[in-house]
Amino acid sequence: MAKVSMDLVKQLREMSGAGMMDCKNALEEAGGDVEKAFTILREKGIAKASKRAGRATGQGVVEAYLHTTGDGFPPQVGVLIEVNCETDFVAKGTEFRKLARELALQVAGFEARWVSRDDVPDEVLVEERTVYEAKALQDGKPEQIIPKIVEAQVENFLKQNCLLEQPYFRETSRTVQDIIAEHISKLQENITVRRFARFNIRES
Amino acid sequence: MAKVSMDLVKQLREMSGAGMMDCKNALEEAGGDVEKAFTILREKGIAKASKRAGRATGQGVVEAYLHTTGDGFPPQVGVLIEVNCETDFVAKGTEFRKLARELALQVAGFEARWVSRDDVPDEVLVEERTVYEAKALQDGKPEQIIPKIVEAQVENFLKQNCLLEQPYFRETSRTVQDIIAEHISKLQENITVRRFARFNIRES
Numbered sequence: 001m002a003k004v005s006m007d008l009v010k011q012l013r014e015m016s017g018a019g020m021m022d023c024k025n026a027l028e029e030a031g032g033d034v035e036k037a038f039t040i041l042r043e044k045g046i047a048k049a050s051k052r053a054g055r056a057t058g059q060g061v062v063e064a065y066l067h068t069t070g071d072g073f074p075p076q077v078g079v080l081i082e083v084n085c086e087t088d089f090v091a092k093g094t095e096f097r098k099l100a101r102e103l104a105l106q107v108a109g110f111e112a113r114w115v116s117r118d119d120v121p122d123e124v125l126v127e128e129r130t131v132y133e134a135k136a137l138q139d140g141k142p143e144q145i146i147p148k149i150v151e152a153q154v155e156n157f158l159k160q161n162c163l164l165e166q167p168y169f170r171e172t173s174r175t176v177q178d179i180i181a182e183h184i185s186k187l188q189e190n191i192t193v194r195r196f197a198r199f200n201i202r203e204s
Numbered sequence: 205m206a207k208v209s210m211d212l213v214k215q216l217r218e219m220s221g222a223g224m225m226d227c228k229n230a231l232e233e234a235g236g237d238v239e240k241a242f243t244i245l246r247e248k249g250i251a252k253a254s255k256r257a258g259r260a261t262g263q264g265v266v267e268a269y270l271h272t273t274g275d276g277f278p279p280q281v282g283v284l285i286e287v288n289c290e291t292d293f294v295a296k297g298t299e300f301r302k303l304a305r306e307l308a309l310q311v312a313g314f315e316a317r318w319v320s321r322d323d324v325p326d327e328v329l330v331e332e333r334t335v336y337e338a339k340a341l342q343d344g345k346p347e348q349i350i351p352k353i354v355e356a357q358v359e360n361f362l363k364q365n366c367l368l369e370q371p372y373f374r375e376t377s378r379t380v381q382d383i384i385a386e387h388i389s390k391l392q393e394n395i396t397v398r399r400f401a402r403f404n405i406r407e408s
Binding site for chain 1: 263276279282288295301403
């Protein structure tokens with residue numbers, strides 16, 4: 001199979017709204033031809049997800065997960081999550097609720113702090129950037145490559161802390177967004193994570 | 205029994221840290237004598253709660269409650285709450301966890317927005333005050349009594365929206381703080397509500 005560049009993957013993602021791995025696979029299948037890859041995604045019903053991605057999500061479910069360790073302590077970590085869809089038909093289905101459950105487990109285990117990178121406050125990004133810059137300077141890195149180093153570290157920070165970009169805990173080669181996109185295709189409606197809370201007794 | 209003034213109740217609350225109803229009852233029993241009422245509270249182990257009220261609470265439980273209405277919908281309202289105590293011994297007990305469960309139910313049903321009045325943002329208070337003032341003026345109330353009217357309405361707003369000041373749903377003559385104080389006395393350690401989250405699909 002053809003090795004595809006990240007630029008092509010990015011382009012296809014923007015065209016289709018599909019997840020990174022889906023785009024990569026389609027591009028490999030299409031030998032690097034973006035148009036052909038887009039058609040493959042459409043055939044699989046994955047590209048259509050993007051058309052649904054803008055649609056209003058007024059229904060949904062609130063799901064909770066309490067983590068118990070079995071050492072006599074009551075739950076020390078808990079998650080509350082709201083996942084939205086378009087119709088009560090999907091909201092009432094078991095598949096949608098199972099997805100919400102999976103997402104609650106994901107938040108409990110992988111300690112996401114925000115839903116997407118758009119939710120990260122500016123001051124947090126500025127602080128991260130400042131720390132990475134200082135570290136790179138201290139490590140004696142050549143000045144001209146420091147911006148690249150910092151960018152890569154910020155990217156890494158976002159991927160670790162934003163739920164949608166995290167690796168899905170049951171299948172770490174795919175992101176949480178990939179899993180949601182799969183359900184959008186399957187259930188034929190837009191699905192969004194509106195918000196979540198994660199409490200840990202040990203947090204100060 | 206003697207009818208006791210709110211001023212006396214307030215004074216005894218500050219002395220003892222006990223709940224409003226406990227203070228009122230003790231004052232009635234003491235015929236309005238604050239010192240005697242304080243002794244009554246101490247005898248009942250309620251005043252001692254205030255000495256414990258400053259102590260660090262590093263243990264606790266995270267509890268969740270999902271509200272299902274039984275019409276085929278999955279939970280549309282959910283609550284996550286963190287309740288803290290001092291030792292793992294109390295944290296592991298059923299009584300403490302039962303309290304956390306009750307508090308989660310309280311938040312689900314009575315829609316508290318903050319734990320205590322200290323948590324209400326200044327801008328919210330300013331806005332409420334402005335609305336009440338405008339309303340009182342519009343209603344043609346005499347200017348000299350408007351501050352009193354506004355104060356009463358702000359008090360009412362705080363009592364409705366702060367968890368600790370709300371009437372306890374199973375026994376509306378007592379506040380949530382009264383119930384917590386009772387558990388502080390009974391379990392012999394400080395108990396605090398650290399935080400909660402309440403998600404409702406229908407909220408815009």
